[in-house]
Amino acid sequence: MNWRVERYDLPLSTPFGIARRTSATSPAVVVELTHDGVTGVGAATPTEYYGETPTSVESTLPTLLEAVAEIGDPHAGQRIERRLRERAPEEPAARAAVSIALADLAARSLGVPLYRQWGLDPDAAPPTTYTVGIDPPEKMAEKARAAVDAGFSRLKVKLGAEDDRARFDAVREAAPDAELRVDANAAWDAERAVENAGWLAEAGVTMLEQPVPADDVDGLRRVTETTPMAVCADEACVTATDVPRVADACDVVNVKLMKCGGLRAARRIVHAADAHRLATMLGCMVESNASIAAAVSLSPLVDYVDLDGALLLDADPYDGVPLADDRFDLRAVESGTGARRTPDFEA
Numbered sequence: 001m002n003w004r005v006e007r008y009d010l011p012l013s014t015p016f017g018i019a020r021r022t023s024a025t026s027p028a029v030v031v032e033l034t035h036d037g038v039t040g041v042g043a044a045t046p047t048e049y050y051g052e053t054p055t056s057v058e059s060t061l062p063t064l065l066e067a068v069a070e071i072g073d074p075h076a077g078q079r080i081e082r083r084l085r086e087r088a089p090e091e092p093a094a095r096a097a098v099s100i101a102l103a104d105l106a107a108r109s110l111g112v113p114l115y116r117q118w119g120l121d122p123d124a125a126p127p128t129t130y131t132v133g134i135d136p137p138e139k140m141a142e143k144a145r146a147a148v149d150a151g152f153s154r155l156k157v158k159l160g161a162e163d164d165r166a167r168f169d170a171v172r173e174a175a176p177d178a179e180l181r182v183d184a185n186a187a188w189d190a191e192r193a194v195e196n197a198g199w200l201a202e203a204g205v206t207m208l209e210q211p212v213p214a215d216d217v218d219g220l221r222r223v224t225e226t227t228p229m230a231v232c233a234d235e236a237c238v239t240a241t242d243v244p245r246v247a248d249a250c251d252v253v254n255v256k257l258m259k260c261g262g263l264r265a266a267r268r269i270v271h272a273a274d275a276h277r278l279a280t281m282l283g284c285m286v287e288s289n290a291s292i293a294a295a296v297s298l299s300p301l302v303d304y305v306d307l308d309g310a311l312l313l314d315a316d317p318y319d320g321v322p323l324a325d326d327r328f329d330l331r332a333v334e335s336g337t338g339a340r341r342t343p344d345f346e347a
Contacts, residue, residue, distance in 0.1 A: 001069040004032045005061050007054055008288070011314040014143075016286055017134035019160025019187035020049065026286040026313065027054040029094075031061065031101040035074050040105025041318065041339050043290035044097035045309075050238070050259050052093045060094040063087050068098060074106040081264050092238075092261035099262025100294040100337065108336040114297040115330050122330035124300040129156040129181060130308050130326070137163070137170035144174040151325030154179040156209075156306055160187025164196065172203055183209035186235045190219030197227040207304070209254065210234040221249035232281060240268040247276035252304065254283040257295055270301050284309040289320030293337040296321045296328045317345045 008028045015024045029044045046052030067083040080102060084095045107114040115122055130152040132143045144155055155178050157171050172180065182205050188196060193211035200208060207230045212219035214235035224231040233246045234254035239261070243253060255269045266282075273280045281304035282295050289310045299305050307328070310316055321328045321338040332338070 001072050001074075002034045003065045003069070004034075005058065005065075006030045006032075006317075007058060008317060010288060010316060012286065012312055013314045015133075015135075016312055017161075018158050018183075019134070019185040022134070023286065026309075028288040028290065028317075029054055029057045029061070029097060030288065030290050030317065031065070031097045033065075033068065033074070033098075033101040033105050035072075035105060036109065038105060038109045040074070040101045040103070040108055040336060041290050041341075042097045042100025042102070042104060042294065043288045043318075044093040045258055045285045045287040045291060046093040047258070047285060049235075050092065052091055056091065057094040057097070060088050060091050061097065064094060064098045068102065074102055074109055077102060077106065077264065081262065085261070092265070093258045095261040095265075096257045096291065099264065100257065100291055103263050103294060104336040104339065111335050113330065113333040113335060114294065114337050115300060115333070118297075120297075120300040122300060125296070125328060125330060126299065126303065126305045127154060127326040128152075128305045128307050128323075128328065129154040130311065131156040131158065131183075131306065132171055134158045134161050134167065137166045140167050141170040141174035144171045144178070148175045148178055152178070153326060154181065156181045156183055158183050158185065159196075160184040165199070168200070168203070180205050181207040181209065183234070184211045186210050186213045188212060190216060190222050193219065193223045194226050197223055197229065201227050201229050205229055207232055207252065210236065217246060217249050220246065224250055230279070234283065237269070239265065240272040243269060243272040243276055243278070247278060250278070252279040252281055254281045254306075255302065256283045256285070257291060258285050258287070263294060263298060266295075266298060267301065279303040281305065282307060286312050288313070288316050289318040290339050293318075293320040293339040296330065297333075297337050299328065300330075315345065317342055
């Protein structure tokens with residue numbers, strides 16, 4: 001088992017704002033694993049919010065990859081995941097990069113798409129939303145119009161800054177027929193969240209994501225009990241062990257490979273949510289297709305999809321699963337996750 005690690009600072013098409021920050025680039029630490037002439041690819045997009053940086057991921061990966069090489073079998077996923085958790089229990093993005101590369105390698109070595117190896121139905125994958133980041137109202141309106149023109153009928157609108165109402169109204173006016181979901185990224189206190197949920201529901205918003213701080217489960221419950229919208233826990237639900245804590249406080253949990261540690265960990269969250277009668281959404285950071293493609297492969301298991309991260313990049317070293325309007329075409333994937341090196345990419 002051989003490996004290669006590359007680090008990129010990928011430019012975004014335009015700066016992307018959420019309540020906590022605005023970014024012009026996105027980090028990607030890419031892992032390529034090769035076994036018997038077959039190579040699988042995965043990537044980490046770490047965030048300081050969850051305690052990781054590109055430097056910490058780079059320093060952790062050799063230890064994880066040595067564990068993979070010691071086992072030496074790309075199909076020993078369960079045993080390898082256990083070893084990865086032992087060596088890096090607090091670095092989920094680093095583990096996710098290896099998890100994705102290993103799953104891609106295993107499926108490619110069998111000559112099948114990853115979704116097919118798992119027995120998933122590609123026709124069950126929901127359409128993806130397209131995210132409109134925080135910007136001046138006129139810029140958000142421009143992005144919303146462009147997304148609708150590109151075939152996206154569902155938009156996620158980032159709020160959690162000053163003048164939220166003006167920003168939202170600009171998007172609604174620009175995309176009057178689009179389904180809108182709102183993500184506050186934990187920016188509001190419970191009182192403000194309940195107030196905002198009122199006018200958002202009246203405006204036809206169908207989902208409100210993480211309206212209150214991650215540790216305010218009571219506030220999350222209060223919002224859920226006072227609005228007809230589906231309320232989604234993101235920052236409040238990181239791994240499967242968080243699901244019981246938020247089960248009676250929300251309607252949906254957002255599953256992200258980078259925060260939970262990889263594909264097997266993501267499936268555990270989905271199963272735990274199912275057991276608690278919660279809906280599930282697959283989300284992402286602003287990521288390369290080297291990791292987004294793996295999440296797309298898992299998407300037939302969930303109810304909602306928000307996997308537009310690679311679409312926000314100006315350049316990506318990897319191509320991913322083809323997109324037709326707002327639906328990923330998993331049937332077009334020949335083997336693995338569908339991530340393939342972009343011809344003539346220049347960092």
